[in-house]
Amino acid sequence: MSVIYILWLRQIKRYVRSRPRIIAALGQPLLFLLALGFGFGPIFQRAGQGNYIQFLAPGVIGMTILFTAIFSGIELIWDRQFGFLKETLVAPVPRTVIMIGRTLGGATVALIQGLIVILICLAAGFRVTSFALLPWAILFMILIAVMFTALGTAIASVLSDFQGFQLVMNFLVMPIFFLSGALFPLTNLPRLLDLATTIDPLSYGVDGLRAALVGIAHFGMPLDTLVLCVIGAGLLGAGGYLFSRIQL
Amino acid sequence: MIKVTNLVKKYGDFTAVNDISFDVDEGEIFAFLGPNGAGKTTTIKILTTLLKPTSGHVELDGLNPAVQHNEARKRFGIVFQDPSLDEELTAYENMDFHGVLYKVPAKLRADRIEHLLTLFELWDRRNDPVKQFSGGMKRRLEIARGLLHTPRIVFLDEPTLGLDPQTRNQLWTHVRKLNDEERVTVFMTTHYMEEAERVAHRIAIIDHGKIVAQGSAEQLKAQTGAETLEQAFLALTGSTIRQEEATSLDQMRNMARMFRGRRR
Secondary structure, eight states, X not given: OHHHHHHHHHHHHHHHHOHHHHHHHHHHHHHIIIIIHHXXXXXXXXXXXXXXXXXXXXXXXXHHHHHHHHXXXXXXXXXXXXXXXXXXXXXXXXXXXXXXXXXXXXXXXXXXXXXXXXXXXXXXXOOOSOGGGHHHHHHHHHHHHHHHHHHHHHHHHHOOSGGGHHHHIIIIIHHHHHTTTSSSOSTTOOHHHHHHHHHOHHHHHHHHHHHHHHSOOSSOXXXXXXXXXXXXXXXXXXXXXXXXXOOO | OXXXXXXXXXXXXXXXXXXXXXXXXXXXXXXXXXXTTSSHHHHHHHHTTXXXXXXXXXXXXXXXTTTOHHHHHHHEEEEOSSOXXXXXXXXHHHHHHXXXXXXXXXXXXXXXXXXXXXXXXXXXXXTSBGGGSOHHHHHHHHHHHHTTTOOSEEEEESTTTTOOHHHHHHHHHHHHHHHHHHOOEEEEXXXXXXXXXXXXXXXXXXXXXXXXXXXXXXXXXXXXXXXXHHHHHHHHHOSOOOOXXXXXXXXXXXXXXXXXXXXX
């Protein structure tokens, strides 16, 4: 337990101490929120879908958590490159415990970023419709954070340097974001796009967030929770397995 | 304490360690010498559970590190050849992190951290982030950290690389003291022959993945008819300089250094 705590604490300390990273990571959601939110707002309104900021904000929160979580997982590559990974891997601690500590730390960082973005959204005019459902929103944020930190760790366990990182960003993380319904409603889509959004795990995260924060749901919260838990557990298992097989 | 029999490690077609065997007794200081790329670090990585051998058998205090990872890991401390500190954390935090991983009780941990940081003259800088440290200070911190949990076996992989004579002297004095007083087994590599001659009870010389000679410094000198260990070493391994290609890791470090605009 104390081992998990110290691993978690390390991630948090690193996060708090890298202020440029915090600010940099907030720039992107801010841009999406302001440029897309206010840019597409009038069209969205005219199409009869209501206020776009209300629709977009949960998506932007989901995006922030996705990117921060994946990046926290991928940070493992830094640890490998700068040698710190060796220090943890020769310690008499089961690798699964190390993986869990790291993942919880990374997920916490992603959660904090998500909470900051909620505040930014509120400042930009976003309004939460039901405060009773706020704990649900937090739950969905945690599920998204854990799931994608585990995915990042799994990916970083098989990459030995940053050569493959762009590949992962462009062919995995970006599609997960753009096909998640963070930016557009999932109704009346062409069949192929509909299929893609249905298999994208972030769709369920964004849908859950949107349901909890503004009461708009596509899949519904029970299904969202189920899918996120199952896929999250699967990715944790896969990440733990791949991490335990690392050789240096 | 350490028993290696017919150990082989291959990376694809390249054989890094080619059928080596040796024993290290409990309480012995054993030096593993060889030119760059001879297979020293690979052997240490196998002994310390970071790599799995292609074939052959390895024993650490009666345990097989390839199978009984965690039991084996409790037995040793290691100072790696390359940096392995978290640069964003302070010196104290790096030590504390290590102590928690090795389950050193809190009170004892604090005492030992203070003792070791004082010994290696880092106590005054304990609350500074490691990224502000010079190369020598980082090295000293790594050494202090490797000794924190009072291991039975200590692996020192070129521990004195980049250290000034004062610190080197301090390190070897401390290592000998540990060895004398606590019977800690030491497995070390170094490029400084006089260090090996000074502290090691026994020496093995490895080249191209094969052990070419084993024995005390005196025996090695007698065997080659050389006057110094350095001459004996050159006689055994030849005088050609070994080529080592920059790994992706080195390239990456260079990039990161440029990116951060930080001088070494």
